[in-house]
Amino acid sequence: MNPLYRNDDPGIYPPSWYAASALIGAERAPLRGTEKADVAIVGAGYTGLSAALTLAERGLSVAVIEAHRVGFGASGRNGGHVTSGFNKDQQWLSRKLGDGPARALWDLAEEAKELVGDLCATHAPDARFTRGVMHGDWTEADADDSRRYADWLARKYDYRTQFLDGPEFREICRSPVYAGGVLDMSAAHVHPLRFVLGLATGAEAAGAQIFERTEATRIEGTTIVTPEGRVEAKHVILAGNGYLPGLSRPYAARVMPINSFIAATEPLGDRAAEVLSRDVAVSDSRFVVNYYRLSEDKRLLFGGRESYSIGYPVDILTALRARMERLFPQIAGVNIDYHWGGTLGITMSRLPYISRVAPGVLAAGGFSGHGVALSTLSGKAMAEAIAGDAGRFDTLSTLPVTPFPGGAAARAPLLTLAMTWYALRDRLGF
Ligand SMILES: Cc1cc2nc3c(=O)[nH]c(=O)nc-3n(C[C@H](O)[C@H](O)[C@H](O)COP(=O)(O)OP(=O)(O)OC[C@H]3O[C@@H](n4cnc5c(N)ncnc54)[C@H](O)[C@@H]3O)c2cc1C
Structure with missing residues (x-):
């Protein structure tokens, strides 16, 4: 197919x-x-x-x-997240390839984010390249790993992120599920x-x-x-x-195709700040990752479901809404104006x-x-x-x-x- x-x-x-x-x-x-x-x-x-x-x-x-x-x-x-590094962390790459080659790859990944920023500035200012991506951890153990990795990046690569404990994290991302996480102000988000x-x-x-x-x-x-x-x-x-x-x-x-899905709520107006108090994109530590941010007209753009056959599931929305409302019960029942899927390649x-x-x-x-x-x-x-x-x-x-x-x-x-x-x-x- x-x-x-x-x-x-x-x-x-x-x-x-x-x-x-x-x-x-x-x-x-x-x-x-x-x-x-x-x-x-x-x-x-x-x-x-x-x-x-x-x-x-x-x-x-x-x-x-x-x-x-x-x-x-x-x-x-x-999702429009312009993320740092690769899907495997730098410690994994260092073990696999050696410190020098892993560092060379990190430097290219750094360049990649700046390239997107530069191209947006020149060719697509309306894509609103905006700095700020958070990673949310569901468990204390995951949060400890994130803290250690943030320290490692700072020590080895002089790359600065900010570790946030649970209350600090929830100041920005108002979901009860997270035990902590990291704010990366060099990563960004765009209108893709x-x-x-x-x-x-x-x-x-x-x-x-x-x-x-x-x-x-x-x-x-x-x-x-x-x-x-x-x-x-x-x-x-x-x-x-x-x-x-x-x-x-x-x-x-x-390279194998899989599908991922996104829902866009109605504009949330003042309620948007009850979800995210800053204009950052968030993804989290789940294997089927939840990823979300606010649009310029204050909709929640929420991605968080995958399917592994070529065809989309018949009902995309029910599972997506359930995931969204588990993270943000404060907007349960909100109208969803758009939802869609897309195919990406994984290895x-x-x-x-x-x-x-x-x-x-x-x-x-x-x-x-x-x-x-x-x-x-x-x-x-x-x-x-x-x-x-x-x-x-x-x-x-x-x-x-x-x-x-x-x-x-x-x-x-x-x-x-x-x-x-x-x-x-x-x-x-x-
Ligand atoms: C729902 C979803 C959410 C995602 N969220 C993020 C995110 O937040 N951050 C992130 O970094 N990545 C994300 N990704 C992944 C990211 O979008 C892709 O990795 C990236 O867009 C790949 O770009 P591409 O140009 O390689 O492929 P694509 O953008 O898929 O473009 C490939 C193009 O090739 C065309 N094509 C294929 N075969 C042929 C053919 N035989 N003849 C002619 N044309 C052909 C297709 O029509 C298509 O337009 C997400 C992907 C999806 C689907």
Whole structure:
């Protein structure tokens, strides 16, 4: 089953608050006939468009092929958290790769957040890049771990976050469930769809061509084949993340699509301060992570549910509302104006897969919930590698990502089993 078409109508943005609050331009023409370009890019999310912008600014010709619309994938519908580091902590990376390589990766992740900030300032000021992300811990043991890790980051990397005990945490995030957590004022949050739309405009202004409603159905060497045409290129970048069906075997063996869901309440007005007293984004220590923040019109944008089959569950909202109201009983019964789902790519290690998957073909995906910053940087790194400077690409390629057991065919049932077990542990509270 193709995740590109399973849950959405072709070319129609999901019914999200983001789509309702962004200025979406007219549809771009699909590709018809043969185009020649230095680089063909599959996918117009952060990865593909950041690559396109970097390449076009360096004078290379670029054709971006997008099955639906710009930002139609995860980039236009995510939680908007621009997070620090990776899905594995730096101590894990140091043990696995050594202190030097782990530090080099941390430095790139730091750069990734600043890159998003800079790109928003230049191309999408309306995305309102805003500093401040909190991590909430459900148990004292988790909070102790967070305190120790905050100390470690300060000592080893001179990276400053603020550990908050339970009462301090609840001053800002007014949920009774948290035992403490960390405030990271270098991480940020954005309006994700406005950011990706701005990236597209910037890439086009620099000379990139974007074809919408055009699926890449096959790759022949470095030529992309589409239903009504082809792009004959010298290089290909695969930037389809969780939506990319089987265009590359090594990629499909390592990156698996899962779905995540978000609800947007009605505007809360003065009640918003009863939920969050500051304009910060929050995620927490649950395996199926809860992630939320306030919109500019004071809705609670609450994400907190996953599904592991390609298709969405029939009823998205009931479970999402239950999670939201467990965290914030003070807004129980509030109207939910929008809810939507999206597909993202995950890997075995939950670290992104950034690799040369065939001669002339680079791919990046599997950002596993850290993609706003890391996909934007990965696109730039792939573009730089093509332009002759592979430094960042080579460092990102050191992230350890192994194929799923059983490959693309058997991974889904095995992973579903494992994920369901961890999700059950969340519910049982251990
Ligand atoms: C609900 C949700 C919440 C999330 N929250 C966060 C968050 O708060 N913070 C965070 O850091 N990350 C979050 N993520 C993850 C993050 O959004 C992604 O990692 C990131 O957007 C990936 O960008 P991308 O450009 O690689 O992929 P996408 O944005 O998914 O773009 C891929 C594009 O490729 C196109 N495509 C795929 N295959 C083809 C083909 N064959 N032909 C043509 N086009 C094709 C698709 O249509 C799609 O538009 C979330 C994801 C979801 C779904």
